[in-house]
Every structure is written in C-alpha cells, then in structure tokens.
Amino acid sequence: MNSERMKERLDALIQLGRHNELRGAMMMLNEVDIAEYMAELKKEHLLMVFRILPKDISADVFAYLDDEKKQELIELIGDGEIRALIDDMFLDDAVDFLEEMPASVVRRILQSTDEHTRNLINQFLRYPENSAGSIMTIEYCEFHQGITARQALDNLKRTGIDKETIYTLYIIDQSRRLCGTLALRRLIMAPDDALVETIMDTTVISVKTLDDQETVADTVRKYDLLTIPVVDNEERLVGIITADDVMDVIEEENTEDFEKMAALLPSDDEYLKTSAFQLAKNRMPWLIVLMLSAILTGAIITHFEGLLAGAVGLTAFIPMLMGTGGNCGAQASTLVIRGLALGEVQFKDTLKVLWREFHVGLMVGLALAGLTFLRLMFLSQSGLTVSLVVSISLYCTVVFSKAIGCTLPLFAKRINLDPALMASPLITTLVDICSLLIFFMIASQWML
Amino acid sequence: MNSERMKERLDALIQLGRHNELRGAMMMLNEVDIAEYMAELKKEHLLMVFRILPKDISADVFAYLDDEKKQELIELIGDGEIRALIDDMFLDDAVDFLEEMPASVVRRILQSTDEHTRNLINQFLRYPENSAGSIMTIEYCEFHQGITARQALDNLKRTGIDKETIYTLYIIDQSRRLCGTLALRRLIMAPDDALVETIMDTTVISVKTLDDQETVADTVRKYDLLTIPVVDNEERLVGIITADDVMDVIEEENTEDFEKMAALLPSDDEYLKTSAFQLAKNRMPWLIVLMLSAILTGAIITHFEGLLAGAVGLTAFIPMLMGTGGNCGAQASTLVIRGLALGEVQFKDTLKVLWREFHVGLMVGLALAGLTFLRLMFLSQSGLTVSLVVSISLYCTVVFSKAIGCTLPLFAKRINLDPALMASPLITTLVDICSLLIFFMIASQWML
Numbered sequence: 001m002n003s004e005r006m007k008e009r010l011d012a013l014i015q016l017g018r019h020n021e022l023r024g025a026m027m028m029l030n031e032v033d034i035a036e037y038m039a040e041l042k043k044e045h046l047l048m049v050f051r052i053l054p055k056d057i058s059a060d061v062f063a064y065l066d067d068e069k070k071q072e073l074i075e076l077i078g079d080g081e082i083r084a085l086i087d088d089m090f091l092d093d094a095v096d097f098l099e100e101m102p103a104s105v106v107r108r109i110l111q112s113t114d115e116h117t118r119n120l121i122n123q124f125l126r127y128p129e130n131s132a133g134s135i136m137t138i139e140y141c142e143f144h145q146g147i148t149a150r151q152a153l154d155n156l157k158r159t160g161i162d163k164e165t166i167y168t169l170y171i172i173d174q175s176r177r178l179c180g181t182l183a184l185r186r187l188i189m190a191p192d193d194a195l196v197e198t199i200m201d202t203t204v205i206s207v208k209t210l211d212d213q214e215t216v217a218d219t220v221r222k223y224d225l226l227t228i229p230v231v232d233n234e235e236r237l238v239g240i241i242t243a244d245d246v247m248d249v250i251e252e253e254n255t256e257d258f259e260k261m262a263a264l265l266p267s268d269d270e271y272l273k274t275s276a277f278q279l280a281k282n283r284m285p286w287l288i289v290l291m292l293s294a295i296l297t298g299a300i301i302t303h304f305e306g307l308l309a310g311a312v313g314l315t316a317f318i319p320m321l322m323g324t325g326g327n328c329g330a331q332a333s334t335l336v337i338r339g340l341a342l343g344e345v346q347f348k349d350t351l352k353v354l355w356r357e358f359h360v361g362l363m364v365g366l367a368l369a370g371l372t373f374l375r376l377m378f379l380s381q382s383g384l385t386v387s388l389v390v391s392i393s394l395y396c397t398v399v400f401s402k403a404i405g406c407t408l409p410l411f412a413k414r415i416n417l418d419p420a421l422m423a424s425p426l427i428t429t430l431v432d433i434c435s436l437l438i439f440f441m442i443a444s445q446w447m448l
Numbered sequence: 449m450n451s452e453r454m455k456e457r458l459d460a461l462i463q464l465g466r467h468n469e470l471r472g473a474m475m476m477l478n479e480v481d482i483a484e485y486m487a488e489l490k491k492e493h494l495l496m497v498f499r500i501l502p503k504d505i506s507a508d509v510f511a512y513l514d515d516e517k518k519q520e521l522i523e524l525i526g527d528g529e530i531r532a533l534i535d536d537m538f539l540d541d542a543v544d545f546l547e548e549m550p551a552s553v554v555r556r557i558l559q560s561t562d563e564h565t566r567n568l569i570n571q572f573l574r575y576p577e578n579s580a581g582s583i584m585t586i587e588y589c590e591f592h593q594g595i596t597a598r599q600a601l602d603n604l605k606r607t608g609i610d611k612e613t614i615y616t617l618y619i620i621d622q623s624r625r626l627c628g629t630l631a632l633r634r635l636i637m638a639p640d641d642a643l644v645e646t647i648m649d650t651t652v653i654s655v656k657t658l659d660d661q662e663t664v665a666d667t668v669r670k671y672d673l674l675t676i677p678v679v680d681n682e683e684r685l686v687g688i689i690t691a692d693d694v695m696d697v698i699e700e701e702n703t704e705d706f707e708k709m710a711a712l713l714p715s716d717d718e719y720l721k722t723s724a725f726q727l728a729k730n731r732m733p734w735l736i737v738l739m740l741s742a743i744l745t746g747a748i749i750t751h752f753e754g755l756l757a758g759a760v761g762l763t764a765f766i767p768m769l770m771g772t773g774g775n776c777g778a779q780a781s782t783l784v785i786r787g788l789a790l791g792e793v794q795f796k797d798t799l800k801v802l803w804r805e806f807h808v809g810l811m812v813g814l815a816l817a818g819l820t821f822l823r824l825m826f827l828s829q830s831g832l833t834v835s836l837v838v839s840i841s842l843y844c845t846v847v848f849s850k851a852i853g854c855t856l857p858l859f860a861k862r863i864n865l866d867p868a869l870m871a872s873p874l875i876t877t878l879v880d881i882c883s884l885l886i887f888f889m890i891a892s893q894w895m896l
Contacts, residue, residue: 028651030651030653030671032670032671032672153636156636157636157637166632166633166636167615167632184614184615184632185614185615188601188604188605189605202476203476203477205478220695221692221695223478223480224480224692225692226674226690226691226692242674243674243691243692243695244669244672244673244674244691246695247691247694247695248669250695250698250699250702251669251698251702251790254698254699254702255786257706258705258706258782258785258786259783259786261706261782262779262781262782262783262872263775263778263779264782270787270790270792271783271786271792271793272787272792272793272797272800272804276807276811277811279783279808280807280808280812280815283776283808283812284815286775287775287776287779287816288815288816288819290771290772290775291772291816291820294767294768294771294772295768297767297768297771298765298767298768299764301763301764301766301767302761302764305760305761305763305764308760308763309760312756312757312760313750313753315749315753315766316745316746316749316750317746318749318763318766319742319745319746319749319766319880319884320739320742320743320745320746323738323739323742323745323876323877323880324735324738324739324742326774326876327711327734327735327738327873328731328735330710330711330873331710331711331735334706334707334709334710334712335707335710335712335727336719337706338707339718342699342703342718344718344720345720352720353719356720356724356727359724359728360727360728360731363724363725364728364735367728368736368739371739372739375743424872425778428771428774429771432767432771436767
C-alpha cells in the first residue's frame with residue numbers, strides 16, 4: 001500500500017470534516033496502519049478519529065498505539081469509554097498497557113472497570129516481569145473432556161468470538177488440570193458423536209506461569225507451535241501465549257543480548273524514546289569497569305618501560321596486536337554465545353569447543369602471522385628480529401584469544417550468569433592483557 | 449517431561465525387541481522429541497525405529513532430523529519408501545531438506561517421486577535463497593469468491609487434512625488473484641448461505657515471491673500475523689508462510705547480525721557442525737582487513753616516536769584510551785544497528801541521533817574523564833600536566849567515538865549496505881586512529 005498517498009487522503013477527509021467517508025476509508029486499513037497514522041495526528045484530531053472508528057476496531061487500534069498516545073487518549077476520553085475500551089481489549093494487551101502507564105492513570109482506569117476485570121488485571125500485574133504469566137492471555141477456549149465433538153463445536157460458535165485463538169482448544173479434567181489439546185481442524189473433521197477425549201492430543205507441551213519468557217520462546221521455537229498453554233504448579237490451565245507475542249519476546253531477548261555484548265545495560269525502551277540521560281546511565285557502569293581494568297595494561301607497559309625506552313619502535317605494534325587479539329576473541333565468543341542462546345552448544349561441549357577453537361586459532365594465526373612477517377620483513381624492512389618477535393607474538397595472541405573467547409561464555413553459563421555478559425568488551429580487556437604480556441615477554445627474550 | 453528416563457525406557461524396549469510397545473511409547477511423544485531421540489541412535493536401530501513409526505508421524509519426525517541423519521536414512525531405505533516420505537512431507541520441508549543434500553542424493557530422491565511433485569520441487573528449488581518463495585509452502589486452502597460459507601466448510605472438511613494451516617483461508621478471483629482472506633473462526637460463525645466474498649477481510653497483507661525473508665519477518669511481526677500469503681508479480685496467490693518458519697527466519701537474521709557485528713562472514717550451519725577449516729575461513733577476511741588497517745595506527749605512533757621517546761610514560765595510557773573509545777563507539781553503533789533492524793530508527797533520524805549521541809558523549813565523557821583525572825592526580829600522582837592531557841584526550845575520544853559509532857551504520861543503510869557490517873571491529877579501528885591522533889596532538893601541545 002502506498003502509505004504517503006493514503007495519509008494524504010485521510011488528512012483531506014479530516015480537514016473537510018467528512019466523517020462517514022473517513023470511517024469508511026479507515027475500515028479499509030489494517031489496525032496497525034491506522035495506529036501508525038494516528039500516531040502523527042494532533043490532539044484535537046486524535047480523539048475525533050478514535051471516536052469515529054467502529055467499536056470492535058478501536059480497541060485493537062488502541063493496543064497498537066505507542067504509550068505516549070495511549071496516555072494522551074486516556075486523558076481525553078470519559079470513564080464510560082475507558083471501561084468499554086478495556087473490556088474490548090484482550091486481557092494481555094490491557095495488562096501490557098497498564099504496566100507502562102503512570103500510577104495515577106492506572107488508578108483511574110481500574111476505577112472505571114468492573115470488579116471482575118479489575119481482579120483479573122490485578123492478578124496479572126502480580127506476575128513477575130518477563131515471566132510466562134506476565135505475557136499470557138486468558139482468551140482461550142477450554143472444554144471438559146467428557147463432551148462430544150458436536151457439543152464442542154456448538155459451544156465454540158457461541159463463545160469463540162472473543163477468544164484470541166480458537167484453533168487450538170484446551171481440554172481439562174474435573175480439577176481443571178490440562179489433559180490434552182485439540183486442533184480445531186481435527187474437531188471439524190471428527191464425527192459429531194466422538195468424545196473430545198478420544199480425539200485430543202495428549203502429548204501436551206506447556207510452560208509454567210513463573211517460567212522465564214526466554215524458556216517460553218525456546219519451547220515454542222523447538223516444537224514449532226502457534227500457541228502454548230500456561231499451567232500453574234498444580235498443572236491447572238491458567239492461560240495461553242500466542243506466536244505473535246513469542247516473536248516479540250524473541251526480538252526482545254535478542255536486543256538484550258546485543259546490548260549486553262556491547263557493554264550496555266539492557267533498556268526497555270526504543271532508542272529514540274530513551275532520554276540522553278538514561279542512555280548515558282545505561283552505558284556508564286561497564287565503561288567505568290572496563291576503563292579501570294585498563295589500569296592493568298597500563299601497569300604492564302610501565303613495567304616494561306625500560307624495554308620500550310630502548311626500542312620505541314615496538315610501541316607501534318601494540319595497537320595491531322591488541323586489536324587483532326580482541327577481534328579474534330570476539331569472533332569466538334560471539335559464536336559460542338549465539339550457539340548457547342539457540343541451544344546448539346552446551347556446557348558439556350566445552351572440551352569439544354576448546355579443541356575446535358584451538359585448531360581454528362592455529363590456522364588463522366598462521367595466516368595472520370605469516371602475512372605480518374612478510375610485510376615487516378620485505379615491505380617495511382623492519383629486520384629479522386623485530387619481524388619474528390612481532391609475528392610470533394601475533395601467532396600466540398590469536399591462539400590465546402580464541403581459547404579465552406570460547407571458554408568464558410561457557411563458564412558463565414555453568415555458573416548461571418548470562419553468557420552475553422562475557423562478550424567482546426570484557427574479553428577484549430582480558431585479551432589486551434595477555435597480548436601485551438606475550439609481546440613483552442617474547443621481545444625481552446630476544447631483544448635485550 | 450523427564451527426557452533421560454524417557455530415553456532409557458525407549459532404549460530398553462529396543463534392546464528387548466518389543467516393537468509394538470515401542471511404537472506405543474513413541475506415539476506418546478512429540479515429533480520433535482522423537483527426532484531428538486533418533487539423532488543419537490546407531491545406524492541399525494535408526495532404520496528399525498523409523499519403520500516402526502506410524503506413516504503420518506514418520507514424515508514429520510523426518511523433517512526434524514538433522515541433515516546428517518536424514519542422509520543416513522535416505523541411504524538406508526528403498527525408492528518406494530522415499531516416494532511415500534516425500535509425498536507425506538509438507539512441500540517446504542521437502543525443499544529445505546533437498547537443498548541441504550548432496551547432488552547424488554537429490555537425484556535419487558527426485559527419480560523416486562512422481563512427475564507432479566518433481567515439477568513442484570524443481571520450481572521451488574529455483575527461488576533464490578532467502579527469498580519468500582524459498583520458504584513458502586503450498587499446503588494452504590484457497591476458495592473462489594463466489595461460493596457460500598457452507599460450501600467452503602464442506603470443501604474444507606474434504607481437503608483440509610493435508611494443509612499446513614486451515615485457520616486462514618485465501619479467497620481468489622477468476623484469474624487466481626488474491627482478493628481477500630477469511631479467518632476460519634469467521635467462517636464457522638457465519639450463516640450457511642453467506643457468500644465468502646461478503647464475509648472475507650479485504651485488507652490483505654501479503655509479500656512477493658522475490659521479497660527477502662527479512663521483509664517477510666518484518667511484515668509478519670509488524671502486523672502480528674500467524675500466516676502471510678505470498679503472491680507473484682501479477683498478484684496471483686502462489687503460497688503462504690507460517691509463523692513457525694518466520695520465527696526461524698528471525699533467529700537466522702539475528703544470528704547473521706551477531707556474526708557480522710563480530711567481523712565474521714555469516715555461516716549457514718550450527719557452530720558444532722561447521723568444520724574448523726570452514727570456521728577459520730569465515731573469520732579470516734575481516735581479520736586481515738582490520739589487521740592491515742592497524743598499519744595506520746602503527747604509522748601514527750611511529751610519527752610521534754620523538755614525543756614518546758621523551759615521555760615513555762605516555763605509552764601506558766594508549767590501551768586505556770583506545771579501549772574506552774572502542775567500547776563507547778560499539779555501544780552507540782549497536783543501539784543504532786539494532787534500532788535500524790527493528791525499524792525504530794531511520795536514515796532521516798540521522799541528525800536527531802547525532803545530537804542525542806553528542807549529549808550522551810558529553811555526559812559519559814565528563815564522568816570517565818573526571819574519574820581518570822582524580823585517579824591520576826591523587827592516586828598515581830602523575831602530575832597536573834599528564835593528568836590533564838590524559839583526561840582531556842579521554843573526554844574528546846569519548847565524544848568522537850559516540851559520534852562515529854552512531855553515524856556509520858546510518859550511512860551504511862543509506863547506501864544500501866548492511867548496517868551490521870559497520871559494527872564494533874570496524875568502528876574500533878577508526879576510533880583507535882582518532883583517539884591516538886587526539887592524544888598525541890594534545891600531548892605535543894602541552895608537553896613539548
């Protein structure tokens with residue numbers, strides 16, 4: 001769809017006050033696109049457009065607005081409208097929304113809703129952040145195991161309209177324990193009088209309310225599911241999580257890993273919506289730790305000052321050695337961290353990984369050191385001793401960096417730390433120290 | 449499920465040769481778990497277990513085996529079995545599988561299938577790698593717009609059993625152009641005699657066969673879809689892509705970004721399944737480029753050799769300056785790269801981003817430089833001149849690194865390069881050069 005043209009057309013209808021046409025035009029659009037359009041509207045038009053939307057669409061559109069616009073709208077509309085809005089939203093969307101609002105807004109909204117909804121919302125708000133409970137929804141279809149296919153289908157036609165998904169039905173026993181799932185396709189194809197318990201699938205994959213959302217995403221991805229049921233400690237069904245929410249979790253977890261690997265504290269907000277002060281605060285802690293740990297490299301250099309004073313030329317190779325070592329270590333750690341995140345590598349593979357990285361280091365080191373030797377010997381004419389010292393140091397640095405880079409994330413995993421924390425900046429700092437020590441030790445052997 | 453115990457029980461049944469019980473036990477498991485179990489079986493048991501599985505399950509299990517095991521099995525079974533297997537598999541799984549097999553195996557498999565399947569597979573194999581066409585499936589339900597809800601439902605019961613999803617139905621016109629989608633829930637709730645064209649949703653979101661899989665993932669995520677239709681250049685429906693495949697694409701694209709950001713060439717295989725030689729090959733190119741670019745930092749140091757000879761102590765600060773600069777640049781670039789990937793940041797935001805990073809740099813720089821000044825002045829007693837030179841250099845380095853780190857990915861995007869290529873190693877190298885120049889220029893002003 002040509003979104004520029006669409007925007008112009010809608011703008012024109014607003015200007016001309018042609019509300020009926022505007023409603024018609026809006027209804028041709030996807031809710032996401034309507035929300036995107038509304039995000040750029042001025043306050044006075046925002047409310048008008050929102051009220052023009054058919055009721056069943058406006059709640060969906062509202063869920064897709066960003067937090068700022070949501071708050072703006074809530075402040076503009078009356079209590080009755082708020083109540084209708086929250087009732088029309090899926091419970092998980094409503095909870096997500098409330099989690100981001102200031103306390104005063106939350107209070108006003110909860111006062112406007114009826115007691116049942118308020119209790120449900122309060123219960124959901126109590127689940128820990130990033131737990132399965134906090135992202136699940138209760139709009140699913142459940143049936144008791146004793147009923148027939150026909151009864152289930154009739155029931156579904158009556159009650160299914162408000163559910164987030166009706167394509168997987170959940171079968172529970174007397175004590176509400178989840179005992180099977182039934183794909184709608186299977187139900188449709190089944191004879192009318194078949195008991196659901198005879199056609200249901202009993203190999204149920206589920207998660208617990210307190211499981212981390214990362215576990216949820218891993219499980220859904222592993223079993224290629226479109227929805228996953230959430231049960232409490234007594235195996236009673238309490239909610240479901242749908243694939244679209246899982247995709248958001250996957251991207252969120254990946255963003256967190258990217259951030260950790262770049263020595264950032266994870267942030268919850270989009271980059272452009274985070275204040276410069278908050279950005280600075282998220283970056284400071286690791287920068288300070290890493291900067292202070294560089295005191296060690298400084299101390300090593302100071303220790304070998306005598307050597308450097310006699311051969312100032314050696315200083316010129318320090319950045320190349322440290323840089324290459326850092327890059328080699330980052331390569332190894334990134335692959336291992338990623339492998340761990342995707343479940344392709346485990347702690348028990350440590351020796352296998354180390355052996356592999358040792359081999360890779362030998363090969364890569366040979367190529368890089370060889371190239372450096374040739375360059376120094378024949379291009380820069382640095383002399384045999386310097387060329388040998390630098391290229392042998394480089395070789396050892398590469399092999400060491402690969403070993404450090406692959407081992408640290410595995411050990412972090414072992415002691416239940418996030419492997420992503422052991423990524424390039426931390427490894428670079430360690431590798432800096434090793435490469436300087438290697439360089440100076442080899443240099444002082446040969447050149448003093 | 450306790451997978452260790454499950455494994456032991458299955459092993460025992462295999463040892464005892466109790467094939468019927470074994471089949472029963474297998475049927476209690478999810479296909480993914482069966483495939484996981486089979487992955488560790490010896491050759492002689494592999495074939496036996498595979499043949500014991502009910503036909504409708506074995507094709508699914510096969511799709512979840514890893515490439516090595518698939519090939520092993522294909523080499524063990526007869527042509528008739530191959531034909532049945534390929535017929536039972538979803539076309540997208542069959543194509544994925546064939547793409548990974550050696551040519552000789554592919555030839556044998558294609559010879560075993562009937563002409564219709566062979567033609568379809570060949571057509572799919574022709575779509576470029578990572579295009580929407582290459583990951584779509586043809587097992588969807590389509591209806592012409594003229595029929596009624598009752599007809600559609602009856603039709604579905606007859607033909608839906610083999611489809612990957614029947615929850616979204618696709619409505620086409622005479623020329624096979626996609627004109628709407630119909631959620632199964634809507635069809636079920638509709639009166640029998642309603643025409644599908646009156647109840648279908650005409651705001652169809654679709655992708656083209658040649659669209660990149662990243663576009664597919666972005667669209668599905670944006671609109672929270674469970675399936676997305678794929679159309680050709682004439683808007684004719686040719687396939688669909690389901691959410692589980694999109695999740696794999698998301699993880700694949702993220703892995704690629706992680707790899708690029710760590711100066712690795714992207715690889716297709718899991719870490720432990722890639723040979724050491726291949727790993728070395730993927731790492732070499734960028735390492736060599738970055739290593740050679742470090743010649744510049746070396747040249748800068750050589751140029752200022754006179755300065756360093758007079759004040760060898762300054763050398764000790766080089767790693768700290770370069771390291772902190774590199775980390776600052778990596779932080780900024782990571783946030784911008786991630787923002788670009790998630791569509792939260794665009795090229796038109798360049799000035800906004802730069803302004804923001806400038807502010808962040810001022811704040812972060814103040815904290816780091818202040819800390820360093822205090823440390824040098826009072827803890828190491830390095831004297832006022834050195835303390836000032838180092839901390840002012842640090843301040844400028846931080847501000848510069850942030851600016852470079854945020855700008856490069858945006859410009860890469862502008863000229864249609866992958867922003868992830870502009871990540872930490874490349875930025876570190878640039879930052880190294882800047883920080884050295886800043887340091888030496890300030891030092892030679894004040895200390896000569």
